[in-house]
Amino acid sequence: MLDFAIYCLTIIAVWSVLGLSLNIQFGLTGLVNFGQVLPFGLGAYAAALAAQAGLPWPAGAALGLVVAVAVSLMVLLPARRLSQDYWALITLGAGELFRLTALNAPSLGGADGLTVPRFADPHLALGAALALMAAAWLVSHRISHSPFGRLLKVLREDEVLAATLGRNPVSYQRTVSIIAWAMAAAGGVLYAHIVGYVSPSSFTVTETFIVWTALILGGPGNNLGVVVGAAAVQLLSVSSRFVASWIDLPADVLANGRLALFGLVLVLMFLFRPQGLVPEKKEVRDAQRR
Amino acid sequence: MLSVDKVSLSFGGFQALRAVSLVAMPASITGIIGPNGSGKSTLLNVVAGVYVPDSGAVTLNGRPLAYGRPEQVAAAGIGRTFQVPRLAHRLTVFQNMMAGERDQAGEGVFNLFLRPAAVSSREAEIAGRAEAMLKRLGLAHKANDYAGSLSGGQQKLLTMGMLLMSDPAVLLLDEPAAGVNPVLIEQQAALLHELKAEGRIVMLIEHNMEMIANVCDRVFVLDAGELIAAGTPAEIRADERVVRSYLGMPA
Ligand SMILES: Nc1ncnc2c1ncn2[C@@H]1O[C@H](COP(=O)(O)OP(=O)(O)OP(=O)(O)O)[C@@H](O)[C@H]1O
Ligand SMILES: [Mg+2]
Numbered sequence: 001m002l003d004f005a006i007y008c009l010t011i012i013a014v015w016s017v018l019g020l021s022l023n024i025q026f027g028l029t030g031l032v033n034f035g036q037v038l039p040f041g042l043g044a045y046a047a048a049l050a051a052q053a054g055l056p057w058p059a060g061a062a063l064g065l066v067v068a069v070a071v072s073l074m075v076l077l078p079a080r081r082l083s084q085d086y087w088a089l090i091t092l093g094a095g096e097l098f099r100l101t102a103l104n105a106p107s108l109g110g111a112d113g114l115t116v117p118r119f120a121d122p123h124l125a126l127g128a129a130l131a132l133m134a135a136a137w138l139v140s141h142r143i144s145h146s147p148f149g150r151l152l153k154v155l156r157e158d159e160v161l162a163a164t165l166g167r168n169p170v171s172y173q174r175t176v177s178i179i180a181w182a183m184a185a186a187g188g189v190l191y192a193h194i195v196g197y198v199s200p201s202s203f204t205v206t207e208t209f210i211v212w213t214a215l216i217l218g219g220p221g222n223n224l225g226v227v228v229g230a231a232a233v234q235l236l237s238v239s240s241r242f243v244a245s246w247i248d249l250p251a252d253v254l255a256n257g258r259l260a261l262f263g264l265v266l267v268l269m270f271l272f273r274p275q276g277l278v279p280e281k282k283e284v285r286d287a288q289r290r
Numbered sequence: 291m292l293s294v295d296k297v298s299l300s301f302g303g304f305q306a307l308r309a310v311s312l313v314a315m316p317a318s319i320t321g322i323i324g325p326n327g328s329g330k331s332t333l334l335n336v337v338a339g340v341y342v343p344d345s346g347a348v349t350l351n352g353r354p355l356a357y358g359r360p361e362q363v364a365a366a367g368i369g370r371t372f373q374v375p376r377l378a379h380r381l382t383v384f385q386n387m388m389a390g391e392r393d394q395a396g397e398g399v400f401n402l403f404l405r406p407a408a409v410s411s412r413e414a415e416i417a418g419r420a421e422a423m424l425k426r427l428g429l430a431h432k433a434n435d436y437a438g439s440l441s442g443g444q445q446k447l448l449t450m451g452m453l454l455m456s457d458p459a460v461l462l463l464d465e466p467a468a469g470v471n472p473v474l475i476e477q478q479a480a481l482l483h484e485l486k487a488e489g490r491i492v493m494l495i496e497h498n499m500e501m502i503a504n505v506c507d508r509v510f511v512l513d514a515g516e517l518i519a520a521g522t523p524a525e526i527r528a529d530e531r532v533v534r535s536y537l538g539m540p541a
Contacts, residue, residue: 142402142403143399143402146396146402146409147388147394147395147396147397147409147413147416148396148397148398148399148402150381150385150388150389151389151394151397153378153380153381153385154378154381154386154389156378157377157378157379157380157381158376158377158378160360160376161376161377161378162361163360163361163364164338164360164361164364164369164370164372164376165364165389165390165392165452165453165456166361166364166365166392166456167361167392167397168361169361175399179399280380282382282434282436283381283385284382284434285382285384285417285433285434
Protein backbone atom coordinates (compact mmCIF):
# COMPACT_ATOMS: atom_id res chain seq x y z
CA MET A 1 0.00 0.00 0.00
CA LEU A 2 2.84 2.35 0.84
CA ASP A 3 4.52 1.48 -2.46
CA PHE A 4 1.31 2.30 -4.20
CA ALA A 5 1.09 5.68 -2.47
CA ILE A 6 4.66 6.42 -3.46
CA TYR A 7 3.87 5.52 -7.05
CA CYS A 8 0.78 7.77 -7.02
CA LEU A 9 2.76 10.69 -5.67
CA THR A 10 5.43 10.17 -8.28
CA ILE A 11 2.89 10.16 -11.10
CA ILE A 12 1.13 13.22 -9.69
CA ALA A 13 4.47 15.06 -9.67
CA VAL A 14 5.14 14.14 -13.30
CA TRP A 15 1.68 15.26 -14.39
CA SER A 16 2.09 18.46 -12.41
CA VAL A 17 5.14 19.21 -14.54
CA LEU A 18 3.06 18.66 -17.66
CA GLY A 19 0.33 20.86 -16.22
CA LEU A 20 2.74 23.63 -15.26
CA SER A 21 4.12 23.54 -18.78
CA LEU A 22 0.63 23.83 -20.26
CA ASN A 23 -0.15 26.60 -17.82
CA ILE A 24 2.74 28.71 -19.11
CA GLN A 25 1.41 28.22 -22.62
CA PHE A 26 -2.31 28.53 -22.08
CA GLY A 27 -2.83 29.95 -18.60
CA LEU A 28 -0.35 32.78 -19.05
CA THR A 29 0.01 33.25 -22.80
CA GLY A 30 -3.28 31.98 -24.20
CA LEU A 31 -1.65 29.46 -26.55
CA VAL A 32 -4.05 26.59 -27.12
CA ASN A 33 -1.78 23.57 -27.36
CA PHE A 34 -3.81 20.43 -28.09
CA GLY A 35 -0.59 18.50 -28.59
CA GLN A 36 0.85 18.84 -25.11
CA VAL A 37 1.61 15.11 -25.21
CA LEU A 38 4.10 15.70 -28.03
CA PRO A 39 7.01 17.19 -26.05
CA PHE A 40 6.25 14.66 -23.31
CA GLY A 41 6.52 11.81 -25.81
CA LEU A 42 9.60 13.24 -27.45
CA GLY A 43 11.35 13.36 -24.09
CA ALA A 44 10.30 9.80 -23.25
CA TYR A 45 11.40 8.38 -26.59
CA ALA A 46 14.68 10.29 -26.46
CA ALA A 47 15.37 8.70 -23.08
CA ALA A 48 14.54 5.29 -24.53
CA LEU A 49 16.66 5.72 -27.66
CA ALA A 50 19.65 6.95 -25.68
CA ALA A 51 19.31 3.97 -23.36
CA GLN A 52 19.10 1.59 -26.33
CA ALA A 53 22.30 3.12 -27.66
CA GLY A 54 23.94 2.41 -24.33
CA LEU A 55 24.24 6.07 -23.38
CA PRO A 56 23.79 7.27 -19.78
CA TRP A 57 20.51 8.95 -18.83
CA PRO A 58 21.81 12.56 -19.00
CA ALA A 59 22.45 12.02 -22.71
CA GLY A 60 18.83 10.98 -23.18
CA ALA A 61 17.66 13.96 -21.17
CA ALA A 62 19.76 16.36 -23.24
CA LEU A 63 18.55 14.77 -26.46
CA GLY A 64 14.94 15.01 -25.32
CA LEU A 65 15.17 18.70 -24.48
CA VAL A 66 16.96 19.59 -27.71
CA VAL A 67 14.53 17.66 -29.88
CA ALA A 68 11.48 19.05 -28.09
CA VAL A 69 12.73 22.62 -28.45
CA ALA A 70 13.54 22.08 -32.13
CA VAL A 71 10.14 20.56 -32.80
CA SER A 72 8.38 23.37 -30.93
CA LEU A 73 10.04 25.87 -33.25
CA MET A 74 9.08 23.79 -36.28
CA VAL A 75 5.46 23.59 -35.19
CA LEU A 76 5.47 27.31 -34.49
CA LEU A 77 6.74 28.20 -37.94
CA PRO A 78 3.51 27.55 -39.86
CA ALA A 79 1.43 28.68 -36.90
CA ARG A 80 3.21 32.04 -36.88
CA ARG A 81 0.76 34.07 -38.85
CA LEU A 82 -2.23 31.91 -38.12
CA SER A 83 -4.94 32.43 -35.59
CA GLN A 84 -5.30 30.50 -32.38
CA ASP A 85 -7.75 27.99 -33.88
CA TYR A 86 -5.12 26.86 -36.34
CA TRP A 87 -2.57 26.71 -33.58
CA ALA A 88 -4.79 24.22 -31.76
CA LEU A 89 -5.22 22.09 -34.87
CA ILE A 90 -1.55 22.15 -35.80
CA THR A 91 -0.41 21.06 -32.35
CA LEU A 92 -3.10 18.38 -32.25
CA GLY A 93 -1.98 17.11 -35.64
CA ALA A 94 1.71 17.21 -34.76
CA GLY A 95 1.09 15.12 -31.64
CA GLU A 96 -0.82 12.48 -33.60
CA LEU A 97 1.80 12.48 -36.34
CA PHE A 98 4.44 11.66 -33.77
CA ARG A 99 2.38 8.86 -32.25
CA LEU A 100 1.67 7.31 -35.64
CA THR A 101 5.34 7.55 -36.55
CA ALA A 102 6.34 5.80 -33.35
CA LEU A 103 3.68 3.17 -34.00
CA ASN A 104 4.95 2.40 -37.49
CA ALA A 105 8.71 2.90 -37.23
CA PRO A 106 10.50 -0.36 -36.32
CA SER A 107 13.49 1.61 -35.01
CA LEU A 108 11.13 3.19 -32.45
CA GLY A 109 9.83 -0.19 -31.40
CA GLY A 110 6.46 0.02 -33.15
CA ALA A 111 3.42 -0.86 -31.10
CA ASP A 112 5.54 -2.74 -28.55
CA GLY A 113 7.63 0.29 -27.80
CA LEU A 114 11.05 0.29 -26.21
CA THR A 115 12.28 -0.60 -22.76
CA VAL A 116 14.05 1.92 -20.59
CA PRO A 117 16.14 1.24 -17.47
CA ARG A 118 13.96 1.82 -14.48
CA PHE A 119 14.79 3.61 -11.25
CA ALA A 120 16.12 0.92 -8.95
CA ASP A 121 14.36 2.39 -5.96
CA PRO A 122 10.83 3.85 -6.04
CA HIS A 123 11.90 6.36 -3.39
CA LEU A 124 14.56 7.61 -5.76
CA ALA A 125 11.96 7.93 -8.51
CA LEU A 126 9.72 9.90 -6.19
CA GLY A 127 12.63 12.12 -5.19
CA ALA A 128 13.53 12.80 -8.82
CA ALA A 129 9.92 13.54 -9.71
CA LEU A 130 9.50 15.91 -6.79
CA ALA A 131 12.78 17.63 -7.66
CA LEU A 132 11.68 18.13 -11.25
CA MET A 133 8.31 19.39 -10.10
CA ALA A 134 10.01 21.85 -7.76
CA ALA A 135 12.23 23.10 -10.58
CA ALA A 136 9.24 23.48 -12.92
CA TRP A 137 7.39 25.25 -10.13
CA LEU A 138 10.24 27.70 -9.51
CA VAL A 139 10.56 28.53 -13.20
CA SER A 140 6.78 28.96 -13.51
CA HIS A 141 6.61 31.07 -10.39
CA ARG A 142 9.41 33.34 -11.49
CA ILE A 143 7.80 33.82 -14.88
CA SER A 144 4.27 34.39 -13.54
CA HIS A 145 5.36 37.16 -11.21
CA SER A 146 7.68 39.00 -13.54
CA PRO A 147 7.50 41.68 -16.22
CA PHE A 148 7.80 38.84 -18.74
CA GLY A 149 4.77 37.09 -17.28
CA ARG A 150 2.86 40.37 -17.22
CA LEU A 151 3.48 40.82 -20.92
CA LEU A 152 2.45 37.22 -21.55
CA LYS A 153 -0.86 37.96 -19.86
CA VAL A 154 -1.28 41.04 -22.05
CA LEU A 155 -0.68 38.74 -25.01
CA ARG A 156 -3.24 36.31 -23.66
CA GLU A 157 -5.83 39.06 -23.33
CA ASP A 158 -5.14 40.81 -26.63
CA GLU A 159 -2.36 40.13 -29.12
CA VAL A 160 -3.12 43.29 -31.06
CA LEU A 161 -2.67 45.31 -27.90
CA ALA A 162 0.75 43.75 -27.30
CA ALA A 163 1.83 44.63 -30.84
CA THR A 164 0.48 48.15 -30.39
CA LEU A 165 2.66 48.45 -27.31
CA GLY A 166 5.68 47.64 -29.46
CA ARG A 167 6.11 43.95 -28.66
CA ASN A 168 6.31 41.27 -31.29
CA PRO A 169 3.79 38.62 -30.18
CA VAL A 170 5.50 35.84 -32.13
CA SER A 171 8.84 36.30 -30.41
CA TYR A 172 7.22 36.02 -26.97
CA GLN A 173 5.21 32.99 -28.05
CA ARG A 174 8.39 31.41 -29.29
CA THR A 175 10.16 31.93 -25.97
CA VAL A 176 7.18 30.50 -24.13
CA SER A 177 7.09 27.44 -26.36
CA ILE A 178 10.77 26.77 -25.89
CA ILE A 179 10.53 26.92 -22.10
CA ALA A 180 7.27 25.00 -21.85
CA TRP A 181 8.22 22.27 -24.30
CA ALA A 182 11.58 21.75 -22.65
CA MET A 183 9.75 21.43 -19.33
CA ALA A 184 7.30 18.85 -20.69
CA ALA A 185 10.15 16.95 -22.36
CA ALA A 186 11.97 16.75 -19.05
CA GLY A 187 8.78 15.27 -17.63
CA GLY A 188 8.79 12.73 -20.45
CA VAL A 189 12.40 11.68 -19.81
CA LEU A 190 11.60 11.11 -16.18
CA TYR A 191 8.37 9.29 -16.96
CA ALA A 192 10.21 6.84 -19.21
CA HIS A 193 12.64 5.98 -16.42
CA ILE A 194 9.80 5.62 -13.94
CA VAL A 195 7.58 3.24 -15.90
CA GLY A 196 10.47 1.42 -17.61
CA TYR A 197 9.16 1.42 -21.16
CA VAL A 198 7.75 3.73 -23.79
CA SER A 199 5.05 2.84 -26.29
CA PRO A 200 2.77 4.82 -28.59
CA SER A 201 -0.27 3.99 -26.47
CA SER A 202 1.14 6.13 -23.64
CA PHE A 203 1.14 9.27 -25.79
CA THR A 204 -2.33 9.64 -27.23
CA VAL A 205 -4.69 12.57 -27.45
CA THR A 206 -6.18 11.24 -24.24
CA GLU A 207 -3.04 12.22 -22.35
CA THR A 208 -3.31 15.76 -23.67
CA PHE A 209 -6.96 15.77 -22.66
CA ILE A 210 -6.04 14.71 -19.14
CA VAL A 211 -3.52 17.55 -18.78
CA TRP A 212 -6.13 20.00 -19.99
CA THR A 213 -8.65 18.64 -17.50
CA ALA A 214 -6.12 19.12 -14.71
CA LEU A 215 -5.43 22.71 -15.79
CA ILE A 216 -9.05 23.73 -16.21
CA LEU A 217 -10.07 22.02 -12.98
CA GLY A 218 -7.22 23.52 -10.95
CA GLY A 219 -7.25 27.01 -12.35
CA PRO A 220 -5.54 28.32 -15.48
CA GLY A 221 -3.02 31.01 -14.61
CA ASN A 222 -2.42 29.70 -11.10
CA ASN A 223 0.54 27.37 -10.52
CA LEU A 224 -0.81 26.00 -7.28
CA GLY A 225 -4.11 25.36 -9.02
CA VAL A 226 -2.35 23.30 -11.67
CA VAL A 227 -0.77 21.02 -9.07
CA VAL A 228 -4.09 20.68 -7.26
CA GLY A 229 -5.76 19.87 -10.57
CA ALA A 230 -3.13 17.29 -11.51
CA ALA A 231 -3.47 15.62 -8.13
CA ALA A 232 -7.26 15.61 -8.30
CA VAL A 233 -7.33 14.14 -11.79
CA GLN A 234 -4.82 11.41 -10.98
CA LEU A 235 -6.57 10.49 -7.75
CA LEU A 236 -9.88 10.37 -9.59
CA SER A 237 -8.24 8.16 -12.14
CA VAL A 238 -6.79 5.79 -9.55
CA SER A 239 -9.96 5.57 -7.49
CA SER A 240 -12.01 4.83 -10.59
CA ARG A 241 -9.80 1.78 -11.07
CA PHE A 242 -10.67 0.56 -7.55
CA VAL A 243 -14.34 1.16 -8.13
CA ALA A 244 -14.13 -0.72 -11.41
CA SER A 245 -12.51 -3.74 -9.81
CA TRP A 246 -15.21 -3.84 -7.10
CA ILE A 247 -18.06 -3.81 -9.56
CA ASP A 248 -16.23 -5.91 -12.16
CA LEU A 249 -16.07 -3.36 -14.95
CA PRO A 250 -14.15 -4.37 -18.09
CA ALA A 251 -10.99 -2.35 -18.75
CA ASP A 252 -12.18 -0.62 -21.91
CA VAL A 253 -15.45 0.45 -20.31
CA LEU A 254 -13.44 1.82 -17.41
CA ALA A 255 -11.15 3.78 -19.72
CA ASN A 256 -14.06 5.27 -21.61
CA GLY A 257 -15.99 5.95 -18.44
CA ARG A 258 -13.01 7.79 -17.02
CA LEU A 259 -12.79 10.01 -20.09
CA ALA A 260 -16.50 10.70 -19.89
CA LEU A 261 -16.02 11.65 -16.26
CA PHE A 262 -13.22 14.09 -17.18
CA GLY A 263 -15.41 15.50 -19.92
CA LEU A 264 -18.14 16.04 -17.38
CA VAL A 265 -15.66 17.75 -15.07
CA LEU A 266 -14.65 20.09 -17.93
CA VAL A 267 -18.23 20.96 -18.79
CA LEU A 268 -19.11 21.62 -15.16
CA MET A 269 -16.03 23.78 -14.67
CA PHE A 270 -16.74 25.84 -17.80
CA LEU A 271 -20.32 26.31 -16.67
CA PHE A 272 -19.91 27.01 -12.99
CA ARG A 273 -16.31 27.85 -12.22
CA PRO A 274 -14.33 28.81 -15.32
CA GLN A 275 -11.59 30.30 -13.16
CA GLY A 276 -10.86 26.86 -11.66
CA LEU A 277 -10.69 25.63 -8.06
CA VAL A 278 -7.74 27.91 -7.31
CA PRO A 279 -8.27 31.01 -9.47
CA GLU A 280 -5.51 33.23 -10.77
CA LYS A 281 -4.63 35.81 -8.15
CA LYS A 282 -4.96 39.50 -8.79
CA GLU A 283 -1.52 41.09 -8.62
CA VAL A 284 -2.19 43.93 -6.23
CA ARG A 285 0.31 46.70 -5.82
CA ASP A 286 0.89 47.70 -2.26
CA ALA A 287 1.82 51.37 -2.35
CA GLN A 288 2.88 51.32 1.32
CA ARG A 289 5.50 48.70 0.73
CA ARG A 290 7.99 50.95 -1.00
CA MET B 291 7.01 65.53 -39.02
CA LEU B 292 4.61 62.71 -39.82
CA SER B 293 3.77 62.66 -43.47
CA VAL B 294 1.19 60.64 -45.36
CA ASP B 295 1.82 60.79 -49.08
CA LYS B 296 -0.83 59.74 -51.62
CA VAL B 297 -1.93 56.69 -49.66
CA SER B 298 -4.53 54.49 -51.34
CA LEU B 299 -6.08 51.34 -49.99
CA SER B 300 -8.92 49.15 -51.14
CA PHE B 301 -10.65 46.27 -49.39
CA GLY B 302 -11.55 43.89 -52.19
CA GLY B 303 -13.27 46.15 -54.66
CA PHE B 304 -14.05 48.86 -52.13
CA GLN B 305 -11.78 51.90 -52.29
CA ALA B 306 -11.40 52.97 -48.64
CA LEU B 307 -8.63 55.55 -49.17
CA ARG B 308 -7.98 57.48 -52.38
CA ALA B 309 -4.55 59.07 -52.63
CA VAL B 310 -4.79 60.71 -49.22
CA SER B 311 -1.95 63.10 -48.38
CA LEU B 312 -1.49 65.02 -45.17
CA VAL B 313 1.15 66.10 -42.71
CA ALA B 314 1.18 66.40 -38.93
CA MET B 315 3.75 68.64 -37.28
CA PRO B 316 5.49 68.33 -33.92
CA ALA B 317 4.05 70.43 -31.12
CA SER B 318 0.72 70.61 -32.84
CA ILE B 319 -2.57 68.79 -32.82
CA THR B 320 -3.90 67.60 -36.15
CA GLY B 321 -7.54 66.67 -36.47
CA ILE B 322 -9.14 64.25 -38.88
CA ILE B 323 -12.88 64.47 -39.35
CA GLY B 324 -15.41 63.09 -41.77
CA PRO B 325 -18.62 61.09 -41.98
CA ASN B 326 -18.91 57.53 -40.68
CA GLY B 327 -17.14 55.15 -43.00
CA SER B 328 -15.12 57.90 -44.68
CA GLY B 329 -11.86 56.08 -43.96
CA LYS B 330 -10.52 57.85 -40.85
CA SER B 331 -9.78 54.74 -38.80
CA THR B 332 -8.48 52.99 -41.91
CA LEU B 333 -5.99 55.80 -42.47
CA LEU B 334 -4.89 55.57 -38.86
CA ASN B 335 -4.43 51.82 -39.26
CA VAL B 336 -2.20 52.36 -42.27
CA VAL B 337 -0.03 54.80 -40.34
CA ALA B 338 0.10 52.44 -37.35
CA GLY B 339 1.28 49.56 -39.52
CA VAL B 340 -1.85 47.43 -39.34
CA TYR B 341 -2.77 47.72 -43.03
CA VAL B 342 -0.40 47.73 -45.97
CA PRO B 343 -1.41 50.48 -48.43
CA ASP B 344 -1.82 49.64 -52.12
CA SER B 345 0.26 52.68 -52.96
CA GLY B 346 1.68 55.76 -51.33
CA ALA B 347 4.02 56.17 -48.37
CA VAL B 348 4.02 57.11 -44.69
CA THR B 349 7.18 58.65 -43.25
CA LEU B 350 8.23 59.94 -39.86
CA ASN B 351 10.91 62.62 -40.14
CA GLY B 352 11.66 61.37 -43.63
CA ARG B 353 12.04 57.72 -42.64
CA PRO B 354 9.48 55.30 -44.06
CA LEU B 355 7.45 53.30 -41.54
CA ALA B 356 7.12 49.53 -41.62
CA TYR B 357 3.84 48.55 -43.26
CA GLY B 358 1.95 45.69 -41.74
CA ARG B 359 4.23 45.49 -38.68
CA PRO B 360 2.46 47.38 -35.88
CA GLU B 361 5.09 46.41 -33.29
CA GLN B 362 7.82 48.01 -35.39
CA VAL B 363 5.80 51.16 -35.94
CA ALA B 364 5.20 51.35 -32.20
CA ALA B 365 8.91 50.85 -31.57
CA ALA B 366 9.60 53.78 -33.92
CA GLY B 367 7.82 55.99 -31.38
CA ILE B 368 4.27 55.98 -32.70
CA GLY B 369 1.56 55.24 -30.17
CA ARG B 370 -2.03 54.67 -31.18
CA THR B 371 -5.36 54.13 -29.47
CA PHE B 372 -8.36 52.29 -30.83
CA GLN B 373 -11.89 53.47 -31.36
CA VAL B 374 -12.95 50.69 -28.99
CA PRO B 375 -10.28 50.75 -26.24
CA ARG B 376 -7.98 47.75 -26.09
CA LEU B 377 -6.78 46.76 -22.63
CA ALA B 378 -5.74 43.62 -20.79
CA HIS B 379 -9.07 43.31 -18.98
CA ARG B 380 -7.99 40.70 -16.43
CA LEU B 381 -4.94 42.67 -15.35
CA THR B 382 -5.17 45.57 -12.97
CA VAL B 383 -5.05 49.18 -14.09
CA PHE B 384 -1.57 49.41 -12.60
CA GLN B 385 -0.29 46.35 -14.43
CA ASN B 386 -1.67 47.63 -17.71
CA MET B 387 0.15 50.89 -17.12
CA MET B 388 3.39 49.05 -16.35
CA ALA B 389 3.06 47.02 -19.55
CA GLY B 390 2.95 50.28 -21.49
CA GLU B 391 6.70 50.67 -21.06
CA ARG B 392 8.43 48.99 -23.96
CA ASP B 393 11.94 48.83 -22.58
CA GLN B 394 11.78 46.26 -19.77
CA ALA B 395 14.80 44.35 -18.54
CA GLY B 396 12.45 41.84 -16.94
CA GLU B 397 10.92 40.76 -20.22
CA GLY B 398 14.12 38.98 -21.17
CA VAL B 399 14.23 35.45 -19.81
CA PHE B 400 17.98 35.51 -19.26
CA ASN B 401 17.74 38.69 -17.22
CA LEU B 402 14.90 37.16 -15.26
CA PHE B 403 16.94 34.22 -14.07
CA LEU B 404 20.48 35.56 -14.18
CA ARG B 405 20.18 39.27 -13.36
CA PRO B 406 17.33 39.51 -10.87
CA ALA B 407 18.74 42.66 -9.28
CA ALA B 408 18.77 44.57 -12.56
CA VAL B 409 15.21 43.39 -13.20
CA SER B 410 13.86 44.54 -9.89
CA SER B 411 15.54 47.94 -9.93
CA ARG B 412 14.19 48.63 -13.42
CA GLU B 413 10.80 47.38 -12.28
CA ALA B 414 10.80 49.79 -9.34
CA GLU B 415 11.66 52.66 -11.62
CA ILE B 416 8.85 51.81 -14.05
CA ALA B 417 6.44 51.41 -11.14
CA GLY B 418 7.28 54.90 -9.97
CA ARG B 419 6.49 56.33 -13.37
CA ALA B 420 3.31 54.28 -13.69
CA GLU B 421 2.16 55.67 -10.38
CA ALA B 422 2.88 59.22 -11.46
CA MET B 423 1.07 58.67 -14.75
CA LEU B 424 -2.01 57.32 -12.96
CA LYS B 425 -2.02 60.39 -10.75
CA ARG B 426 -1.70 62.64 -13.78
CA LEU B 427 -4.72 60.97 -15.37
CA GLY B 428 -6.74 60.99 -12.17
CA LEU B 429 -6.85 57.19 -12.06
CA ALA B 430 -4.64 56.61 -9.01
CA HIS B 431 -7.58 55.42 -6.90
CA LYS B 432 -8.29 52.73 -9.50
CA ALA B 433 -4.74 51.32 -9.58
CA ASN B 434 -5.68 47.93 -8.16
CA ASP B 435 -8.97 47.49 -9.99
CA TYR B 436 -9.22 45.24 -13.00
CA ALA B 437 -8.87 47.30 -16.17
CA GLY B 438 -12.01 45.64 -17.49
CA SER B 439 -13.99 47.17 -14.64
CA LEU B 440 -13.25 50.77 -15.64
CA SER B 441 -15.85 52.89 -17.38
CA GLY B 442 -15.45 53.46 -21.10
CA GLY B 443 -14.07 56.96 -20.57
CA GLN B 444 -11.61 55.79 -17.94
CA GLN B 445 -10.48 53.00 -20.25
CA LYS B 446 -9.72 55.56 -22.94
CA LEU B 447 -7.66 57.59 -20.49
CA LEU B 448 -5.79 54.48 -19.38
CA THR B 449 -4.91 53.49 -22.93
CA MET B 450 -3.48 56.96 -23.50
CA GLY B 451 -1.45 56.65 -20.32
CA MET B 452 -0.11 53.25 -21.36
CA LEU B 453 1.20 54.75 -24.58
CA LEU B 454 2.76 57.68 -22.75
CA MET B 455 4.79 55.28 -20.60
CA SER B 456 7.03 54.74 -23.62
CA ASP B 457 7.28 58.46 -24.34
CA PRO B 458 6.10 58.35 -27.97
CA ALA B 459 6.94 61.12 -30.44
CA VAL B 460 3.60 60.58 -32.15
CA LEU B 461 0.17 59.87 -30.71
CA LEU B 462 -2.65 58.70 -32.95
CA LEU B 463 -5.97 58.87 -31.15
CA ASP B 464 -9.15 57.35 -32.56
CA GLU B 465 -12.20 59.11 -31.12
CA PRO B 466 -10.95 59.61 -27.55
CA ALA B 467 -13.98 61.72 -26.66
CA ALA B 468 -16.70 59.42 -28.01
CA GLY B 469 -19.00 58.29 -25.22
CA VAL B 470 -17.05 60.23 -22.62
CA ASN B 471 -18.66 62.64 -20.17
CA PRO B 472 -18.03 66.39 -20.52
CA VAL B 473 -15.77 66.67 -17.45
CA LEU B 474 -13.55 63.85 -18.69
CA ILE B 475 -13.48 65.39 -22.19
CA GLU B 476 -12.20 68.60 -20.66
CA GLN B 477 -9.56 66.60 -18.84
CA GLN B 478 -8.59 64.94 -22.12
CA ALA B 479 -8.38 68.30 -23.89
CA ALA B 480 -6.08 69.60 -21.17
CA LEU B 481 -3.93 66.49 -21.52
CA LEU B 482 -3.73 66.97 -25.29
CA HIS B 483 -2.57 70.56 -24.81
CA GLU B 484 0.13 69.29 -22.45
CA LEU B 485 1.25 66.70 -24.98
CA LYS B 486 1.42 69.38 -27.62
CA ALA B 487 3.48 71.59 -25.31
CA GLU B 488 5.86 68.66 -24.84
CA GLY B 489 6.54 68.82 -28.58
CA ARG B 490 4.73 65.67 -29.63
CA ILE B 491 2.88 65.08 -32.86
CA VAL B 492 -0.75 64.49 -31.95
CA MET B 493 -3.24 63.22 -34.49
CA LEU B 494 -6.85 63.06 -33.47
CA ILE B 495 -9.90 61.50 -35.08
CA GLU B 496 -13.09 62.96 -33.61
CA HIS B 497 -16.75 63.53 -34.29
CA ASN B 498 -16.96 65.94 -31.37
CA MET B 499 -16.58 69.25 -33.19
CA GLU B 500 -16.28 71.22 -29.99
CA MET B 501 -13.24 69.14 -29.03
CA ILE B 502 -11.81 69.59 -32.53
CA ALA B 503 -12.31 73.36 -32.38
CA ASN B 504 -10.82 73.49 -28.88
CA VAL B 505 -7.61 71.61 -29.44
CA CYS B 506 -6.74 71.29 -33.14
CA ASP B 507 -4.29 73.51 -34.95
CA ARG B 508 -5.13 72.03 -38.31
CA VAL B 509 -7.92 69.79 -39.52
CA PHE B 510 -8.16 67.44 -42.48
CA VAL B 511 -11.54 66.31 -43.76
CA LEU B 512 -12.13 62.92 -45.34
CA ASP B 513 -15.17 61.97 -47.36
CA ALA B 514 -15.54 58.56 -49.01
CA GLY B 515 -11.82 57.95 -48.69
CA GLU B 516 -10.90 61.25 -50.24
CA LEU B 517 -9.40 64.35 -48.69
CA ILE B 518 -11.88 67.13 -49.38
CA ALA B 519 -10.56 69.97 -47.25
CA ALA B 520 -7.77 71.07 -44.93
CA GLY B 521 -7.31 74.14 -42.78
CA THR B 522 -7.79 75.61 -39.33
CA PRO B 523 -10.95 74.62 -37.47
CA ALA B 524 -12.49 77.98 -38.35
CA GLU B 525 -11.71 77.59 -42.03
CA ILE B 526 -13.15 74.08 -42.01
CA ARG B 527 -16.38 75.26 -40.42
CA ALA B 528 -16.76 77.76 -43.24
CA ASP B 529 -15.97 75.30 -46.03
CA GLU B 530 -19.08 74.73 -48.09
CA ARG B 531 -18.19 71.19 -49.13
CA VAL B 532 -17.48 70.13 -45.57
CA VAL B 533 -20.72 71.63 -44.37
CA ARG B 534 -22.60 69.81 -47.09
CA SER B 535 -21.05 66.40 -46.61
CA TYR B 536 -20.43 66.31 -42.89
CA LEU B 537 -21.27 69.19 -40.60
CA GLY B 538 -24.75 69.86 -41.93
CA MET B 539 -26.47 73.25 -42.08
CA PRO B 540 -25.55 75.57 -39.24
CA ALA B 541 -28.54 76.25 -37.04
N1 LIG C 1 -10.87 45.35 -42.67
C1 LIG C 1 -11.83 45.86 -43.50
N2 LIG C 1 -12.34 45.10 -44.50
C2 LIG C 1 -13.28 45.59 -45.33
N3 LIG C 1 -13.75 46.84 -45.26
C3 LIG C 1 -13.29 47.64 -44.30
C4 LIG C 1 -12.29 47.20 -43.37
N4 LIG C 1 -11.99 48.22 -42.51
C5 LIG C 1 -12.79 49.23 -42.90
N5 LIG C 1 -13.54 48.90 -43.96
C6 LIG C 1 -14.48 49.78 -44.67
O1 LIG C 1 -13.80 50.97 -45.00
C7 LIG C 1 -14.66 52.09 -44.80
C8 LIG C 1 -13.97 53.08 -43.88
O2 LIG C 1 -13.98 52.55 -42.57
P1 LIG C 1 -13.34 53.33 -41.35
O3 LIG C 1 -13.42 52.45 -40.18
O4 LIG C 1 -12.02 53.83 -41.75
O5 LIG C 1 -14.36 54.53 -41.21
P2 LIG C 1 -14.28 55.76 -40.19
O6 LIG C 1 -14.10 56.98 -40.98
O7 LIG C 1 -13.33 55.50 -39.11
O8 LIG C 1 -15.77 55.73 -39.64
P3 LIG C 1 -16.34 56.00 -38.14
O9 LIG C 1 -16.47 57.46 -37.98
O10 LIG C 1 -17.68 55.35 -38.17
O11 LIG C 1 -15.40 55.37 -37.18
C9 LIG C 1 -15.97 51.57 -44.28
O12 LIG C 1 -16.88 51.48 -45.35
C10 LIG C 1 -15.63 50.18 -43.77
O13 LIG C 1 -16.72 49.32 -43.93
MG1 LIG D 1 -13.45 55.05 -37.13
